Amino acid sequence: MSHSTPLQKEYKSMASPLYLLPPPPPPPPLTPSLPRQIIHPMKHQTSTGHHSFRSTTKEILLRPRRTNPFVWFTAFICVIFCLLLILAGISILVIFLVIKPRNPSFVTSSASLRSVYLDTPEYFNGDLIIFANFSNPNRKMDVTFEYLSIDLLFFERLISTQGLRPFTLRRGEARLEALHMISSEVYLPLNHSLELQKQVQTNRIRYDIRGTFRVRVRYGFSHVAYGLHGRCQMELTGPPNGFLVARGCRTKR
Numbered sequence: 001m002s003h004s005t006p007l008q009k010e011y012k013s014m015a016s017p018l019y020l021l022p023p024p025p026p027p028p029p030l031t032p033s034l035p036r037q038i039i040h041p042m043k044h045q046t047s048t049g050h051h052s053f054r055s056t057t058k059e060i061l062l063r064p065r066r067t068n069p070f071v072w073f074t075a076f077i078c079v080i081f082c083l084l085l086i087l088a089g090i091s092i093l094v095i096f097l098v099i100k101p102r103n104p105s106f107v108t109s110s111a112s113l114r115s116v117y118l119d120t121p122e123y124f125n126g127d128l129i130i131f132a133n134f135s136n137p138n139r140k141m142d143v144t145f146e147y148l149s150i151d152l153l154f155f156e157r158l159i160s161t162q163g164l165r166p167f168t169l170r171r172g173e174a175r176l177e178a179l180h181m182i183s184s185e186v187y188l189p190l191n192h193s194l195e196l197q198k199q200v201q202t203n204r205i206r207y208d209i210r211g212t213f214r215v216r217v218r219y220g221f222s223h224v225a226y227g228l229h230g231r232c233q234m235e236l237t238g239p240p241n242g243f244l245v246a247r248g249c250r251t252k253r
Helices: 007-017 037-061 069-098 190-202
Strands: 106-118 122-133 143-154 157-164 167-169 174-187 203-217 222-236 242-252
Touching: 007 167, 037 157, 069 143, 069 222, 106 190, 106 203, 122 143, 122 157, 122 167, 122 203, 143 174, 167 174, 174 203
Parallel strands: none
Antiparallel strands: 106 122, 106 242, 122 174, 143 157, 143 167, 143 203, 203 222, 222 242
16 A cells, blocks of 8 residues: 655646636526416406596596587577578579679769859869769669769869769669759869860860769569769860760769
8 A cells, every 4th residue: 555745645736627727606596586476466457447447438438418508509590591691692693694684874964064263273163063864774673872972073183072862763764863063162283274274265174973872783582782883974065054065974883
């Protein structure tokens, strides 16, 4: 039986490969997994609460609400108003497409120029009588003149104006109105005054008549109102017995 020396024991321990490797790391600690029976009750509780919330919301949404009577009354009034507008539009369309109404006419039948003079070179005075003829050419409708205003102009300069009372023209009826147009101390520019003096010397004085009207055309229970404009150009002889020698009138909307 042989005994090894201490030097031999040291040599053997150095020659061993386990002496050169470090010790292995310790294994990681194991994480315990949660049991399934703990998770399932929470999920069941959440699902049950969500279902209960949806059921409550659905009941609130499906619950019938009573409409306010004022809302029904307002809706009924709006429907009636819309129907009346539709009927009015249809009646107006029938009048204009089937009956074809014509505009009333405004013309100057005659005129009498009594005086024209200038106090100063720029202030005009005059006295003119005009006989205006209003006629209704429609054979199926009446026409009412609700507003009438007549202006007398010299070279587009207003020198006199007059209004008339409202009146009605029956189907095919005409009406003659006398207009007394008086001008007193009306300012005229110098070039207009010189032109007026020239026309008096040549015995041909030109005036313009401008009429502004509002008429209402009636057919049965329906009616239509609109504005009308009349324009006449007149040429008269000199005063004191001036009379109408030429005219041109037109009436339009």
